[in-house]
Amino acid sequence: MLHLNAFLMGVGHHEAAWRLPESDPFAQTDVAHFQRLARIAERGKLDSLFLADSPVLWNSIGRRPSGTLEPTVLLTALAAVTEHIGLIATASTTYNEPFNLARRFASLDHISGGRAGWNIVTTAGVDAARNFNLDELPAHRDRYERAAEFVELSLKLWDSWDDDAPLGDKEAGRWGDDDLLYPTEHTGRHFRVAGPLNVPRSPQGYPLLVQAGSSEDGKELAARYAEAVFTAQQTLAEAQAFYRDLKQRAAQAGRDPDTVKILPGIVPAIGSTEAEALALEAELDRLIRPEYARKQLATTLRVDPEVLDLDRELPADLPSEDEIEGAKSRYTLIVTLARRERLTVRQLIGRLGGGRGHRTFAGTPEQVADAIEEWYRSGAADGFNIMPPVLPSGLETFVDHVVPILQRRGLFRTEYTGTTLREHYGLPRPANQFTRQPAAV
Amino acid sequence: MLHLNAFLMGVGHHEAAWRLPESDPFAQTDVAHFQRLARIAERGKLDSLFLADSPVLWNSIGRRPSGTLEPTVLLTALAAVTEHIGLIATASTTYNEPFNLARRFASLDHISGGRAGWNIVTTAGVDAARNFNLDELPAHRDRYERAAEFVELSLKLWDSWDDDAPLGDKEAGRWGDDDLLYPTEHTGRHFRVAGPLNVPRSPQGYPLLVQAGSSEDGKELAARYAEAVFTAQQTLAEAQAFYRDLKQRAAQAGRDPDTVKILPGIVPAIGSTEAEALALEAELDRLIRPEYARKQLATTLRVDPEVLDLDRELPADLPSEDEIEGAKSRYTLIVTLARRERLTVRQLIGRLGGGRGHRTFAGTPEQVADAIEEWYRSGAADGFNIMPPVLPSGLETFVDHVVPILQRRGLFRTEYTGTTLREHYGLPRPANQFTRQPAAV
Numbered sequence: 001m002l003h004l005n006a007f008l009m010g011v012g013h014h015e016a017a018w019r020l021p022e023s024d025p026f027a028q029t030d031v032a033h034f035q036r037l038a039r040i041a042e043r044g045k046l047d048s049l050f051l052a053d054s055p056v057l058w059n060s061i062g063r064r065p066s067g068t069l070e071p072t073v074l075l076t077a078l079a080a081v082t083e084h085i086g087l088i089a090t091a092s093t094t095y096n097e098p099f100n101l102a103r104r105f106a107s108l109d110h111i112s113g114g115r116a117g118w119n120i121v122t123t124a125g126v127d128a129a130r131n132f133n134l135d136e137l138p139a140h141r142d143r144y145e146r147a148a149e150f151v152e153l154s155l156k157l158w159d160s161w162d163d164d165a166p167l168g169d170k171e172a173g174r175w176g177d178d179d180l181l182y183p184t185e186h187t188g189r190h191f192r193v194a195g196p197l198n199v200p201r202s203p204q205g206y207p208l209l210v211q212a213g214s215s216e217d218g219k220e221l222a223a224r225y226a227e228a229v230f231t232a233q234q235t236l237a238e239a240q241a242f243y244r245d246l247k248q249r250a251a252q253a254g255r256d257p258d259t260v261k262i263l264p265g266i267v268p269a270i271g272s273t274e275a276e277a278l279a280l281e282a283e284l285d286r287l288i289r290p291e292y293a294r295k296q297l298a299t300t301l302r303v304d305p306e307v308l309d310l311d312r313e314l315p316a317d318l319p320s321e322d323e324i325e326g327a328k329s330r331y332t333l334i335v336t337l338a339r340r341e342r343l344t345v346r347q348l349i350g351r352l353g354g355g356r357g358h359r360t361f362a363g364t365p366e367q368v369a370d371a372i373e374e375w376y377r378s379g380a381a382d383g384f385n386i387m388p389p390v391l392p393s394g395l396e397t398f399v400d401h402v403v404p405i406l407q408r409r410g411l412f413r414t415e416y417t418g419t420t421l422r423e424h425y426g427l428p429r430p431a432n433q434f435t436r437q438p439a440a441v
Numbered sequence: 442m443l444h445l446n447a448f449l450m451g452v453g454h455h456e457a458a459w460r461l462p463e464s465d466p467f468a469q470t471d472v473a474h475f476q477r478l479a480r481i482a483e484r485g486k487l488d489s490l491f492l493a494d495s496p497v498l499w500n501s502i503g504r505r506p507s508g509t510l511e512p513t514v515l516l517t518a519l520a521a522v523t524e525h526i527g528l529i530a531t532a533s534t535t536y537n538e539p540f541n542l543a544r545r546f547a548s549l550d551h552i553s554g555g556r557a558g559w560n561i562v563t564t565a566g567v568d569a570a571r572n573f574n575l576d577e578l579p580a581h582r583d584r585y586e587r588a589a590e591f592v593e594l595s596l597k598l599w600d601s602w603d604d605d606a607p608l609g610d611k612e613a614g615r616w617g618d619d620d621l622l623y624p625t626e627h628t629g630r631h632f633r634v635a636g637p638l639n640v641p642r643s644p645q646g647y648p649l650l651v652q653a654g655s656s657e658d659g660k661e662l663a664a665r666y667a668e669a670v671f672t673a674q675q676t677l678a679e680a681q682a683f684y685r686d687l688k689q690r691a692a693q694a695g696r697d698p699d700t701v702k703i704l705p706g707i708v709p710a711i712g713s714t715e716a717e718a719l720a721l722e723a724e725l726d727r728l729i730r731p732e733y734a735r736k737q738l739a740t741t742l743r744v745d746p747e748v749l750d751l752d753r754e755l756p757a758d759l760p761s762e763d764e765i766e767g768a769k770s771r772y773t774l775i776v777t778l779a780r781r782e783r784l785t786v787r788q789l790i791g792r793l794g795g796g797r798g799h800r801t802f803a804g805t806p807e808q809v810a811d812a813i814e815e816w817y818r819s820g821a822a823d824g825f826n827i828m829p830p831v832l833p834s835g836l837e838t839f840v841d842h843v844v845p846i847l848q849r850r851g852l853f854r855t856e857y858t859g860t861t862l863r864e865h866y867g868l869p870r871p872a873n874q875f876t877r878q879p880a881a882v
Contacts, residue, residue, distance in 0.1 A: 016614075018609075018611070018616060019611045019614060020611075021611075023611075025607075025609030025611060025616060026607060026609055029551045029640070029641055031521075031551070031552045054639075055540055055541060055544065055639065056639055057622075057636075057637050057638065057639040058639075060617075060619050061606065061607070061616060061617030061618070061619055061622065062615050062616060062617055062618070062619055063616060064616055065609075065616055066607075066616065066617055066639070066641075067602070067638075067639050067640045067641045068639060068640070069548040069551060069552065069640065070541075070544050070545045070548040070640075072514055072545075073513055073514060073517045073545055073548045073549060073552065074517075074548065074552065076514045076515075076517040076518050076521075077517050077518070077520065077521050077552050079518065080472075080517075080518050080521030080522060081521060095538065095540075095541065096538075096541065097536065097537075097538075097573060099496055099536075099572040099573060100496060100511075100536070100537065103496065103511050104511045104513075104514055107510040107511040107514045107515065108514055110470045110472070110510060111472045111510065111514065111515065111518050127635070130633075130634075130635035131540040131634050131635055131636065132538060132540060132634070133632060133633045133634070134633075161508070165502065166466075166467060166502070166507075168459075168466030168467055170459070170460045170461075170462075170464075170466065173457075173460060173728065173730045174503050175459060175466060175502060175503060175504060175505055175506055175507065176501075176502030176503055176507055177502070177503070178501050178502055178503055181498075181502065191574060192571075192574045192575075193571075193572050193573070193574070194568070194571035194572055195498075195572065196498050197498065197508075198495075198496065198497055198498040198499075198507070198508050198509060199470070199508045199509070199510065199511075200470055200507075200508045287614065289614045
């Protein structure tokens, strides 16, 4: 069975979606909008929904709807109106304290009955650093080192209560067993945390761990910890290579590769005919204002906006990935895409405006289902991260017209069979690393 | 009109409430329990509900239900099932980053339609410090200095978007007006934050600011910023003195004293007869296990548990408040209460087990209403922080039997007249400090 995640983003992943007549330009901060999206995704029996995040206001607010509700809080509001679907929040290891973040995820896991997931990010960009007492972005390698310690420490905090620690023994007046608490007493390079956490172990033990960076450091972190990986892949061959590479790294890290689910992103513009789908895509691209996009592209590429001529290809002399301290794999993906397809800056902006480097695809429901099936059956994906260009309509179309095809083909569930996010992904509840085994008799 | 806040705490404020037959000992992590409490409080037209918090696991888990869901997350789940009632979360200025916390409160204010409140605390206790890379609790004065800078900075972040910054102009392709963003560019002793926040200004402008520390530093912070103050007062005379003092300090800080609402706590054990109420109180006290409570009292008083004889008064030689770096006002309140009423340690433990230093009161609904009215009419309170000893039953009894009496006496609203928390407290929506006034013509 393949796995499907709905990547929610305001009124859609296409940067100009908000300009369509159907779109509410202020939906970005409207909880009812997100609750509607969550219900649609759950109607489609999707494994999970997902919110990206960075603790910074990006670029100009002229360009597109800006400002985003904090994901752990927003997902709690979605937990209240859904019963099955998993809820994955992005949170930064660079700009949070482990005790606070581990606690919020444990709380979300309790509140949602075991549906919480954490997309672990290290957060690129000096602008975010400047919101947290820093002048410069910490180096890529340092951010990933801190991330690994952050995750290890979080795992200790989530395991700091034995599942059996709460007793609730009214008669004896003994609520819990102090001997079944495992104080963290963590002393590392980045953190010192005594613990235990002040939340009992949660329904899933701990949230599903998700990772989405595809740099070398990112893939190493994913191989060690991630249970689901979101990735941007433009071609089948690239996706297959990434899939093989990551599964191999997981095996080298001593893990069963089947417990790491790989989900490339896809931005499906869906029409009842191919022409209708292409017309939607063209209409969205027409609504992009290229001056904003050119400026952002220039920032990503570390060049002056003036050197990017809208009607020419990218300049030949660009920095190498090694010189980039920000989102390394995103940088390489953009440059590779532009060079391979010999795109003009304007064409590149159109492609990025649709999916920010993720694979865009225009077609009928049948064609979208074919595209999904092909990658799934070719060792390129365990599932997909669905990024509708327009929301809610693009998600509704996917759920009502693509999901039934996948179900008929026996590729996707027709009913939820589990209640937790890990169950949807076919993963066991993790044992507590500190639980003492009963002595042999 | 007086103001009523429901202070929610697991299955009740009395430490032994969980041992009653009616109590679910695991309700502490059950969102449905809290959603039920929120609906009851809203049925009673209460102004707000409130969650205390500290990022640490207190003491032994043998004593009482332990571990608490993170308040901003839990309140979001309560926002989803209520429409009017205000939602006040405690959060620490010592162990959070301003950007992250300001953003979560702005998010909760958006999601709840303007019902968020922040109880600003500096967090006492070395055990919490040890969860955040520290070996020692920062000094009381330093914590309050950081708190003041934290609040000032948060106010800047919440005002970093003009109310008019979002435009949503689809035709022109201009979503927002960058000139109406006010970057924070804060550089202080404790924080450097560039801003702007990545959430548009919220329905209330910013959350209602609440404060609950009654030390000198705490009262100064309240006088400068707090719009509501929770306080523990044992006698009418003490409550009147506190009320006069704080209103005066607010006036000295240049504020209208009416915009600072003072709400002493009351722990009402309610029975249909006085005898029934006293029996409930006695039953709860009987269920306390004094060995746990004695240990905690010894920690608070900074003495060896052995010197506290259950059947004698407190020892004569205790530290002065000046030597206490933790919860100063709580320390003084406990010592004063014990000395004034010449309580044995066992009696003191009973009083603290019921309300942790807050005023306990056993009586009929009429007697509880009388007690409330007396303080309200005597310049001791603008309202009350209702702390039912047993939940949900104590809140249900209060809402169904005490509130109607207060309503008949014309002391309390019979319907909500506003939609935001500030409206319930009769406070205006704050103007944005950075909005440029239009030039005079």
